[in-house]
Amino acid sequence: MTDHLKKYLLEDRTVRVQAVRLHDTWRAAQVNHQYPPAITKLLGELVAAATLLAANLKFEGALVLQMQGDGPIALLVVECRADLSLRATVKLREEYVVPDTGSLQSLVNPGGKGRFIVVLDPQSRHTGQQAYQGIVPIEGDTVADVLEHYMKASEQLDTRMWLSADGDHAAGMLVQRLPDNGGSAARAGISEEEAVEAAAETWRRTVHLASTIKREELLELDTDTLMHRLFWEETLVAFDPQTVQWHCPCTRERVAEMLRMLGRDEVEDILEEQGKVDVACDFCGKPYHFDAVDCAELFIDKPSLSSQNPPTMH
Numbered sequence: 001m002t003d004h005l006k007k008y009l010l011e012d013r014t015v016r017v018q019a020v021r022l023h024d025t026w027r028a029a030q031v032n033h034q035y036p037p038a039i040t041k042l043l044g045e046l047v048a049a050a051t052l053l054a055a056n057l058k059f060e061g062a063l064v065l066q067m068q069g070d071g072p073i074a075l076l077v078v079e080c081r082a083d084l085s086l087r088a089t090v091k092l093r094e095e096y097v098v099p100d101t102g103s104l105q106s107l108v109n110p111g112g113k114g115r116f117i118v119v120l121d122p123q124s125r126h127t128g129q130q131a132y133q134g135i136v137p138i139e140g141d142t143v144a145d146v147l148e149h150y151m152k153a154s155e156q157l158d159t160r161m162w163l164s165a166d167g168d169h170a171a172g173m174l175v176q177r178l179p180d181n182g183g184s185a186a187r188a189g190i191s192e193e194e195a196v197e198a199a200a201e202t203w204r205r206t207v208h209l210a211s212t213i214k215r216e217e218l219l220e221l222d223t224d225t226l227m228h229r230l231f232w233e234e235t236l237v238a239f240d241p242q243t244v245q246w247h248c249p250c251t252r253e254r255v256a257e258m259l260r261m262l263g264r265d266e267v268e269d270i271l272e273e274q275g276k277v278d279v280a281c282d283f284c285g286k287p288y289h290f291d292a293v294d295c296a297e298l299f300i301d302k303p304s305l306s307s308q309n310p311p312t313m314h
């Protein structure tokens, strides 16, 4: 069964609705990780959120959502590309025990220093597109709260999200008000003022209908059933479903680059201790093995800065 994201517009085209329910993709994210239930829930919700937002990227590249925490969770990260292939991982602090039902704030932000970071990373920088990074505090009790705050503050878009996840499914729904440049007035043959009022009413009605969703419904119902249950009185314009899948673009070369950044001294220390350097990808767990010869090759023609003598004056 393939995972799909589905997009709809309300009939007057002033509000967008998107829904996603991931199974295979989400199971793949957990293959090499044993997350406690509270972490599974948070990461799954962030995965669903990233998928919903990446579906509206206007460039070939990736959306990265990161929560940097100051408690049990050091980092939650999801990277979703415009083609809706994604990868995700969590870094926990070993000195903490994660409670089964920890809240977002207690897991990520107990000291109030947690940060939510959004990166928009275009694939081809040479076309003049720069990576964009937005950083906001972690506000609210749920992943959806944090995302809604971010969207309002950074994108000036009224956005509501409903997110839910367990070990089997990561699911979400997004309702977003679209900027109206007079199109809906022209289509309906009404004045601008009437169109503004009509669009506001469409927004209120859509949010009201969407808000009747229950957490279990998001997890258990397939998207078509869910949409019918919530919006059966509305006329929705449906778009072609988009496939969502797990994909980790890690390569040996990227891992080698990471080892070079770690520095020659550090790599040699590991070699001395273990006779080899074994690294696993943080996202997919794929093992990368570097023996003594591989490690020496890492630094050929790339002298480590730390091993050079500092410039002196005589």
Ligand SMILES: [Zn+2]
Residues within 6 Å of the ligand: 248, 249, 250, 281, 282, 283, 284, 285, 286
């Ligand atoms: Zn990987």
